[in-house]
Amino acid sequence: MKKKRLIPVLLLRNGWLVQSKQFRRYQNLGNPISAVERLSEWAADELIYLDITRDNCYDMRRDDLGHPNRHNVLEIIKDVSRAALMPITVGGRIRSLSDIEKRLACGADKVCINTKAIDVPQFIEEASREFGSQCIVVSIDVKSSAGHNHVVTAGGTRPTGLVPQAWAKQIEELGAGEILLNSVDRDGMKTGYDMELLIKMTAQVHIPVIACGGAGEWKHFAEAFTQTNVDAVAAANIFHYSDQSVYLAKRFLFEQGLNVRRPELLEV
Amino acid sequence: MSTVCILDYGSGNVKSVFNLFESIAGRVVVSNDPVEIARSSHLVLPGVGAFGSIMRKIRDSLPIETLERMVLRDGKPFLGICAGMQVLASRGMEFGEHAGLGWIAGTVEQLEATGLSLPHIGWNSIAWKQDSPLLEGLENESDFYFVHSFSFHADIPDHVLATTQYGKEFCSVVQRDNLFGVQFHPEKSQRAGKRLAKNFLSLQ
Amino acid sequence: MPRTPMQYCQRCVYPHVAVNLSVDEEGICASCRTAEQFERMPQEFWLKRRALFERCIEEAGKSRASDYDCVIPVSGGKDSYYQTHLIVAEYGLKPLLVTYHGNNYLPEGDYNRDRMREVFNVDHLVMGPSVEVLKKLNRLCFRKMGDMNWHAHCGINTYPIQVAVKFAIPLVIWGEIAWDISGMFEPDDFVEFSARVRHEHDLRGFEWRDMLNDPIERLSEKDLSWAKYPSDEAILKAGVRGLFIGNFFKWDPYSHTKLIQERYGWKGAENAFERTYRKISNLDDRYENGVHDLLKFIKFGYGRASDHASKDIRTGYMTREKGIEMVRQYDHVVSQDLFHWLNYVGMSEAEFWTTADCFRDARVWWIQDGQWWKDNIWGKPSAYGPVHLPLDARRKYRQGALKHLARESNRAA
Numbered sequence: 001m002k003k004k005r006l007i008p009v010l011l012l013r014n015g016w017l018v019q020s021k022q023f024r025r026y027q028n029l030g031n032p033i034s035a036v037e038r039l040s041e042w043a044a045d046e047l048i049y050l051d052i053t054r055d056n057c058y059d060m061r062r063d064d065l066g067h068p069n070r071h072n073v074l075e076i077i078k079d080v081s082r083a084a085l086m087p088i089t090v091g092g093r094i095r096s097l098s099d100i101e102k103r104l105a106c107g108a109d110k111v112c113i114n115t116k117a118i119d120v121p122q123f124i125e126e127a128s129r130e131f132g133s134q135c136i137v138v139s140i141d142v143k144s145s146a147g148h149n150h151v152v153t154a155g156g157t158r159p160t161g162l163v164p165q166a167w168a169k170q171i172e173e174l175g176a177g178e179i180l181l182n183s184v185d186r187d188g189m190k191t192g193y194d195m196e197l198l199i200k201m202t203a204q205v206h207i208p209v210i211a212c213g214g215a216g217e218w219k220h221f222a223e224a225f226t227q228t229n230v231d232a233v234a235a236a237n238i239f240h241y242s243d244q245s246v247y248l249a250k251r252f253l254f255e256q257g258l259n260v261r262r263p264e265l266l267e268v
Numbered sequence: 269m270s271t272v273c274i275l276d277y278g279s280g281n282v283k284s285v286f287n288l289f290e291s292i293a294g295r296v297v298v299s300n301d302p303v304e305i306a307r308s309s310h311l312v313l314p315g316v317g318a319f320g321s322i323m324r325k326i327r328d329s330l331p332i333e334t335l336e337r338m339v340l341r342d343g344k345p346f347l348g349i350c351a352g353m354q355v356l357a358s359r360g361m362e363f364g365e366h367a368g369l370g371w372i373a374g375t376v377e378q379l380e381a382t383g384l385s386l387p388h389i390g391w392n393s394i395a396w397k398q399d400s401p402l403l404e405g406l407e408n409e410s411d412f413y414f415v416h417s418f419s420f421h422a423d424i425p426d427h428v429l430a431t432t433q434y435g436k437e438f439c440s441v442v443q444r445d446n447l448f449g450v451q452f453h454p455e456k457s458q459r460a461g462k463r464l465a466k467n468f469l470s471l472q
Numbered sequence: 473m474p475r476t477p478m479q480y481c482q483r484c485v486y487p488h489v490a491v492n493l494s495v496d497e498e499g500i501c502a503s504c505r506t507a508e509q510f511e512r513m514p515q516e517f518w519l520k521r522r523a524l525f526e527r528c529i530e531e532a533g534k535s536r537a538s539d540y541d542c543v544i545p546v547s548g549g550k551d552s553y554y555q556t557h558l559i560v561a562e563y564g565l566k567p568l569l570v571t572y573h574g575n576n577y578l579p580e581g582d583y584n585r586d587r588m589r590e591v592f593n594v595d596h597l598v599m600g601p602s603v604e605v606l607k608k609l610n611r612l613c614f615r616k617m618g619d620m621n622w623h624a625h626c627g628i629n630t631y632p633i634q635v636a637v638k639f640a641i642p643l644v645i646w647g648e649i650a651w652d653i654s655g656m657f658e659p660d661d662f663v664e665f666s667a668r669v670r671h672e673h674d675l676r677g678f679e680w681r682d683m684l685n686d687p688i689e690r691l692s693e694k695d696l697s698w699a700k701y702p703s704d705e706a707i708l709k710a711g712v713r714g715l716f717i718g719n720f721f722k723w724d725p726y727s728h729t730k731l732i733q734e735r736y737g738w739k740g741a742e743n744a745f746e747r748t749y750r751k752i753s754n755l756d757d758r759y760e761n762g763v764h765d766l767l768k769f770i771k772f773g774y775g776r777a778s779d780h781a782s783k784d785i786r787t788g789y790m791t792r793e794k795g796i797e798m799v800r801q802y803d804h805v806v807s808q809d810l811f812h813w814l815n816y817v818g819m820s821e822a823e824f825w826t827t828a829d830c831f832r833d834a835r836v837w838w839i840q841d842g843q844w845w846k847d848n849i850w851g852k853p854s855a856y857g858p859v860h861l862p863l864d865a866r867r868k869y870r871q872g873a874l875k876h877l878a879r880e881s882n883r884a885a
Contacts, residue, residue: 001433002384002392003411016494019657027502027656028492030672038668041704043458045391061489064617064771064831066677081283087413087456104281109415109456132317134387134415177387177415190660208385231385241657243666243714244704261391261411265704266458 003261004225005045005232006253007210008239008246010035012051012092015058015070019237021188023141023156029240031060031067032076033083039239040085042246043264047084048112048180048210048234049077051092052155074106081107085266089137091180097130104131112137112180118153118160121174128175137210138171139180140164142197149197156184164197165204172205179205180234183213188237190216193224202229210234218252225258269294270469273308276300277329279322285314285349288455292466302334310469311335311344315351319360319376319418322351323368332369340371343446345471353442353449354420362418372444373423379416381435387417394430394440394452402429402441402448404467410460412440412452419451446471478773478836478847484782485795485849489772489835492654492673502655507786509659510722517659518722524662525720528713529563529643535711537640541565544645545572545632546596547756548585550725551647553732555717556592559645566594567645570635572627572698573600574757580739581755591736599631601698608689610817616686617676618771618831620813621764624757625674626699633665637702637710648725649718665714667701725752726789746807748776749798762809769803770828773836773846777802796850804856825860832869839869 011018016028017035029035039047051073058076060069070076077090090103091112100111111131117124117138128136142164143152151162160167168179181201183194193214202209208231211224215235224233239245250263272293274282282298289296289312297304305311315322326332338344348356357368360376368376379388393409419438422428430441432451442449448468454461479488481501488495494502533541544559544567546552552569559565569588577585589596606623613622636644646665649657657663671677680699683691702712717723729752732738741751745761754760761776769775781795790798814821829844837846843855859866 002388002390002414005390016492018494019661021658025496025505026494027506027658028494028654029656030492030668031677034668034672034677061835062491062772062833064619064676065672066617066675066679066682067672082287085458087415087453105283107281107283109281109284134389134417135316178389206385207387208389231390237661240663240666240668241661242664243668244708247704247708264459265708 001259003045004230004259005210006221006246006250006260007046007048007232007234008039008044009048009050009212009234009236010039011236012049012053012073012076014053014055015060015076018052019188019240020052021237023184023187025188031065032070033067033079035240036080036083037268039246040083040268041266042244042250043261043266044086044246045232045261046087046089047080048089048091049080049108050112051090053093054155074102077103077106077108083268085268089180091137091139097127100127100131100135104135110135110137110177112139114139114141115153117171118151118162121170124171124174124176128177133175133177136176137178137180138176139182140167140171140201141182141184142194143184144194149200152184165200168201168204168209172207176207178208178210178231180210180212186214189214190238192216192220193228193233195223195227198224198228198230208232212236218249221249222253222256222258225253225260270310271295271308272297272310272312272469273304274298274312274314275305275330275335277322277325279315279317279325279351281316282314284453284455285312288462288465289469292462293469300329300331302331305331305334305338309344310471311339311346313346313348313352313355315349315353315355317351319351319354319362319368320364320366322355323360323366326355326369336371339447345446345468346448347468348447348449349455350416350451350453353451354418356442356447356449357420358423360418371447372420372427372442372449374427374442375421375423376418377421379419379434379436379438384435387415388434389415391457392432392434392440392452394432396430397428398426400429400443401471402443402464402467404470405463406460406467411457412450412454412460412464413456414440414452416451420449478849480849481782483792484785485774485778485792485799486782487772487774487778487836487849489833490654490774490778491772492656494655503782504655504786506655506658511787513659513722518720521720525715528715529565532642532711532713535642537710538642539566540568540595540639540641542567542643542645543632543636543641544569545628546585546588547571547628548577548581548588549754549756550729550732550738550752552588553584553736553738554728555645555647556588556594557732557736558717558721560592560594568635568639568641569594569596570632571596571598572624572631573598574621574624574627575600575603575606576621576624576757576759578741578755578758580741581757584738584755587737597635599627599698601627602695605691605695607817608691608695609683610813611819612683612686612689612691613678614767615688615827616682617678618767618828619676619764620767620817621757621759622675622678623699624760625676626680629670629674630701631698633707633712633714634698634700634702636712637706640710642711642713644712644714646714646716647718648723649716662719663716665716667704670701724787725783745776746809747802747805748780749802750780753780758809759813762807763813766806766810767828767831771831771833771836773803773833774799775803800848800850822860829860830865834868837869839866 087109089110090108210232212234429443432440482499609623614620680696784790
């Protein structure tokens with residue numbers, strides 16, 4: 001049977017890898033690539049690499065390190081592709097078919113679109129037709145207020161007036177291959193995934209849903225797998241908190257008897 | 269010393285396939301030149317995208333006669349990956365009916381996976397149906413990375429080398445003599461993928 | 473990036489180019505934000521963390537392949553004493569102290585280090601690489617990355633873990649959470665020691681393999697066996713984890729120092745340091761506050777005094793005004809240990825300056841009238857000494873010279 005996936009997310013902001021808390025606070029962790037090498041060594045199932053840079057500036061502000069200081073996101077993606085032993089989804093600032101093509105040419109296996117899909121839903125259809133739906137992931141950022149979930153975009157700053165379930169259905173109809181579902185409220189909060197949201201959303205669509213936002217312990221991954229129908233769980237910050245983190249998470253899930261890959265270590 | 273020719277027909281990203289073979293072969297080229305094809309010891313056909321679109325690109329860019337001579341007549345080892353496996357079939361049913369290369373009798377149809385999410389994206393295991401040097405050293409039930417919505421239905425059961433369970437059982441590895449097709453992506457499948465690629469290169 | 477005027481944190485004295493730092497929209501740096509969070513943590517938080525620490529020790533105690541409960545990497549400094557005090561006096565555990573000896577100890581540092589096994593009643597392993605190898609690494613790393621102390625960052629963050637793995641000792645007890653310098657993590661992020669942070673931040677992205685190809689300083693793999701970080705497999709097999717005391721107990725260097733001075737006779741520096749006002753830091757390495765840190769100033773225009781003042785401002789020991797005074801007084805000083813080092817490694821002062829100047833960051837420094845100029849936190853820019861670069865290497869330090877970097881990043885993507 002197909003295994004459930006555990007997918008680390010790396011966030012790139014102005015040339016730095018960062019932590020994110022509720023899409024508001026960011027902390028620089030280091031260069032864009034060292035973390036990718038570690039994930040490869042831990043045989044991560046996949047990698048989601050999101051560029052959350054607001055302007056066009058990529059600079060680690062020093063040039064004396066053992067790693068190159070890249071000023072261009074495509075160069076960074078090439079580096080990521082070289083270091084990654086797992087399939088990569090690249091997202092962030094994708095506005096045109098050309099943007100997609102460039103990223104695929106740099107080594108991305110899939111791309112993730114958000115704001116552009118909200119502004120021009122037809123773009124999902126065009127992209128799927130051009131590159132194949134298995135290549136196109138659409139991410140939905142969800143915020144909650146007064147007990148209602150609503151879709152936001154542009155890094156969580158702009159309301160869209162869309163309801164998550166309806167938007168997900170539309171995304172599927174337009175031909176996307178997967179949905180990456182982000183809870184803005186739970187981002188970096190370590191309180192676990194929004195189970196209710198996950199259950200509601202997976203009931204709407206037949207394409208795989210990847211949950212993101214809220215993981216603080218390995219057991220949160222297990223909960224999402226046993227209590228909801230998500231195809232995959234994703235997390236960003238947590239994998240930076242301990243060494244061999246992804247390996248240990250996989251081992252935890254595997255030893256619990258969940259339907260996941262056997263943990264292993266690879267040489268990069 | 270193996271020399272691999274990755275067939276170039278504008279199928280998109282061949283980087284990962286190239287990187288995989290470069291790490292284990294003597295020489296790797298990405299080409300559609302009949303001379304390179306003739307010179308290489310092994311041929312690889314990658315592919316991502318819709319059946320009809322891929323076949324069109326193949327007919328436009330690849331020297332099919334040369335290939336058929338090298339592969340079907342002269343027995344050069346050939347590996348089709350993902351859509352590169354699917355086009356080996358007689359016909360494909362994605363967005364209408366399209367003729368394939370017809371090198372291995374069969375039809376490519378949508379996966380039947382009621383209740384399960386589609387496309388089939390992620391790691392799944394393969395169960396061998398027969399012994400083969402391609403699967404040497406791989407544990408039965410090894411996991412490989414899949415990403416597709418259609419699968420190969422071989423007319424002749426003997427051509428099915430391995431199957432995978434997703435709702436129903438579907439053919440994940442197809443073989444006819446020196447011709448191999450894998451539905452999954454060995455270049456994305458870490459240790460198992462590398463092993464399979466090495467096995468492929470050890471074939472004469 | 474186009475040289476915009478240097479931005480300084482509104483609360484501490486860090487410039488925005490400080491290592492790994494980010495400054496938010498309110499002008500407060502990530503390190504101040506993290507410190508703010510730590511200061512705000514209620515008693516309850518620390519009680520929970522203490523309980524967590526006790527659980528970690530208990531867990532580790534279960535898999536006892538070794539007679540030692542933990543490894544404590546120690547230099548003999550104030551932090552070493554405090555960590556050991558906590559483990560031995562408060563928790564009654566049996567640690568193995570491990571020291572990487574980089575051959576740069578001050579006499580007070582030697583004294584403090586050597587007394588540890590006496591005052592704490594513990595076993596203590598001290599490992600010093602060959603002095604010839606050290607001298608080669610001093611010179612090589614200075615030329616390669618503008619840091620002669622790379623060997624120490626490497627040894628301190630590698631050798632104790634090698635020992636833990638070799639002897640299957642399940643815990644390595646570190647002290648201060650090093651990232652509070654850059655605000656990389658927050659109190660709620662319960663962070664353990666990781667190979668990535670070591671590689672990127674302690675070792676600047678260089679490993680022992682990178683030291684084998686130097687045409688001038690010939691080094692072999694055997695020279696660097698102490699520098700090899702154990703594999704994931706070995707670490708997982710031995711079950712070794714690295715924990716930071718600062719994650720479990722509120723970190724307060726001044727009160728720690730008072731405790732260890734009174735209880736264990738720990739000695740501070742006899743003479744004041746030239747480049748900082750603190751007398752309690754870095755006695756294990758005469759160059760840490762000296763020429764090694766001078767290079768930080770040469771690269772990025774800020775030094776140890778900025779680090780210490782920023783820390784002290786955050787914990788309420790100093791006002792920002794006083795901190796700025798400290799920066800003005802100390803950051804730029806060319807300390808005398810420079811000559812000690814030149815003599816130690818056999819390098820001329822001229823070569824030192826020409827090499828050092830190659831590392832000046834053009835985001836910070838520009839050249840005017842043959843002098844190095846930069847912005848200052850207290851007011852107008854000023855000059856900081858003559859330029860030792862050949863003419864063709866000076867081009868990028870002209871004002872406005874960095875616009876090409878802005879152009880490059882606007883291209884493509």
